[in-house]
Amino acid sequence: MITLHALKFSRATRVLWLLEDLGQTCKRVDYDRTSKFRAPEELSEVHPLGKSPVIEDRGEMIAESATILRYLAAKYGDESHQPPRGTPAFWRHEALFDYVESTFAGVAMQSIMPAFQGKDAPDQAKAALDKHLAYISSELGDGPLLFGERLMLADIQISYILSLLAKFDLLAEHPKVSAYWQALQTQPGYIAATDAAGPMAPPN
Incomplete structure (x- = not known):
């Protein structure tokens, strides 16, 4: 199962949205923002830049929400969220x-x-x-x-x-x-x- 590292009030919701559309579940690890609305230090232990979203899948760590969305579409064979290729x-x-x-x-x-x-x-x-x-x-x-x-x-x-x-x-x-x-x-x-x-x- 994919693990999603999700910062509150962040781009991570995009990943959850696509997973919901695809009928797929994930293990979600939530991170609260600091009092200054920053990502907490714990996220730096997941990704060197302290980024969210980040997913883990079969030992691979993938960041950047656009890359993650493309990865999930490819992983689950989804063609419903893109026009036909080559058009x-x-x-x-x-x-x-x-x-x-x-x-x-x-x-x-x-x-x-x-x-x-x-x-x-x-x-x-x-x-x-x-x-x-x-x-x-x-x-x-x-x-x-x-x-x-x-x-x-x-x-x-x-x-x-x-x-x-x-x-x-x-x-x-x-x-x-x-x-x-x-x-x-x-x-x-x-x-x-x-x-x-x-x-x-x-x-x-």
Whole structure:
């Protein structure tokens, strides 16, 4: 059985979500955040960078949520969370999937981190975030999800960043993305994962 090292209020919920969708169980090891909302020192004993999520499977240690989601899809032969391989839709999906952490997360965090401290984001950070949220709006097309009605790995991947933006009302000027976040929260795997491990974003 896979062991999932899961920090509270973190990207680890993405992994639980996919496992729920696939009907697979795991041994979950939970870690509470420190008073400064940091990962505890115990996670450094699991991964040198103190990262979460991390999974262990048959002696292998795998980090990075995108890699973990791809690993689980491959391990369980899942083809329902990606378009058919080799199609234009497949490569569009791969680009959006990697975009979340390689580009979007860094931009979003420039507005999220000040919000955690009760401050407004700098104008430059807010402008950059608005540009990316407009891009996501355009990628949603007719919605409600990135690829219509069918949930993809990219949808699961983007959910954590959207949960933080929504917490601080940073989606208010982008109703299409806000509606997308609402649609994600109705997905059975999301509901099961958050029922099991708590919300993605920390409570107020």
